[in-house]
Amino acid sequence: MSTTPQPLIHESVEAAHKLIAPYIRHTPVLSSTSLSGLASSSDLVLTLYFKPECLQKSGSFKIRGATHALLRLPQSALASGCGVTTHSSGNHAAALALAARTLGRSTGNPGPIIYPIPAYIIMPNISSPGKIASVRGYGGQITFSGSTHPERAAVLAEVQQRTNAIFIPPYDHPDIIVGQGTAALELIQDLSPNGLDVIVAPVGGGGLLAGTALAAYGSGIQVYGAEPSEGGADDCARGLKAGERIPFVSTLTIADGLRTPVGEHNWKIISDQQYVKGVYAVSEEEIKKAMKLGMERLKVVIEPSSAVPLAALMFNAEFRQRLVQEFPNHAGPIRAGIVISGGNITLEKVAELFASED
């Protein structure tokens, strides 16, 4: 990674956006009167705005951080041909492969390839065929590993030794964090000057939530996190209560992008009340209900992890009560922005989740 990472401040998110803008999509803002209506009650009237990063290149926001991390590397490191590497079974793997392919060209995409940047992706050997195909489709070179952390780390070390590839971590690095924050930055700018009152982002490793908090810093917009509760996946909320980061999580929540513990850099931001006001958890059934509402009303494909913030806003009574208290005598509806982090799910998986039970 870059020898001098970007400081974790708002201005770094703005600088990251300038760097990556030519290589990513500026996704639109979506809204649905009917969905806002369904999310409102007599004491909490909401207008919802959605940032659909499912429409982003690679199908998730992860391309923002990956592209930023690569652009922050010294040009000599990229031109060396040693390439980059990561371990991920999910969206970061596809994003890094695509970012490496895109930047391994002279100017923009699809210009001629001047220097290829190999992307070595370490994936658990139990990864789904769809995810493997996606990484290969973007030109990633896969090495399989066992699925435990020591097994993956061993294969990563072996690949780095063999290739000299630079490790690009999935979430716990300042260059990744400020890159992910550019999604919220666009949302805030696109809705200016009427503005937002609140932004809710999902939290797994915490890169997106920390980046969102930096993007919103100084705007007066409150930032909240949302996570699954299944099998202890609510490590962030539990950590906040206990006053320290929970470094290990083992859960099989359907929100498979949020199974990781919060990273160390991310924790510093997320546990600071001036950045993140609170984190709320939701059940598997609530995630499925939100996923159904989101897909049927917004007409975009939403993977389970990405339905978690909508689920928290709609179904977590404690979170809703908190908003009522935070905005007493608020003129008009509370305007809540929701980052839909990705849409990488097969229709067979949708079918498995929503098959009727008769």
Added chain:
Amino acid sequence: MSTTPQPLIHESVEAAHKLIAPYIRHTPVLSSTSLSGLASSSDLVLTLYFKPECLQKSGSFKIRGATHALLRLPQSALASGCGVTTHSSGNHAAALALAARTLGRSTGNPGPIIYPIPAYIIMPNISSPGKIASVRGYGGQITFSGSTHPERAAVLAEVQQRTNAIFIPPYDHPDIIVGQGTAALELIQDLSPNGLDVIVAPVGGGGLLAGTALAAYGSGIQVYGAEPSEGGADDCARGLKAGERIPFVSTLTIADGLRTPVGEHNWKIISDQQYVKGVYAVSEEEIKKAMKLGMERLKVVIEPSSAVPLAALMFNAEFRQRLVQEFPNHAGPIRAGIVISGGNITLEKVAELFASED
């Protein structure tokens, strides 16, 4: 309907767009390098551009024609409070209900309601709960009927007698046709000046295809139609071969928006080679394959009817051979625009279509 309908010419589509622009969404243009790659072969290289009308208000392009038809009514007719009516089990029903609610306000949405415009929707009593809820959600007043044409016509006559409501037909009217054409008009304008070579639209009643042809007229862009073959739903292609419109169709194709025969006004445009170059049909399996590819790659929700043009481009060998012949020595890929007509499908229905068979 308006006493002097718009003439069926290109300029009417432009005029319609000016009228309806404040009330509809200007949907974006989507593309996917991987999907274009999958649709290309050694002899036919395609770059695909998609107009996702699933992201349109009411979830389909139908809001364009319905809004245009209402705006073309004399102000006195709307202000009378007699309202509007139609028979539809699908997207036109929801679109008319929403258009009536939107225009029953003083200026724009959500201004105060000055004069409400009731929308009386005649729906078959076998309509799905989801579709009934959608029409009711937009404020439509439903009267149920049998599902045959005489049964629906009888209920329509009864409702009109009782309410004096104005009948807004689903597709076979010039004001509807030029309204639907505004989707392709936006697509063409947004991709100017690099432009398109071809546009493909689905054809059921033919309003969207006829409107698309008027929108493209004079641009040099070739327009093609695509329809299901199941159970004789390929009435348009068969009619073109026989040299006359086929007025009756009875099919249960999964592309439920395309079960209707081509309307008379629409036929005049569609059967004229200077407007529509050809119409090609696809099987149920091809529609499902295209729906899966479209949703998984573009990350938008696509109902079966709306996957038909992509299916035709990817899987109809005759259509692909035709394009090879139409563009000999073409410099670079053939640029094909595809109108994704709508995304009104429940996740349960998606599950039914894509449940794995083990």
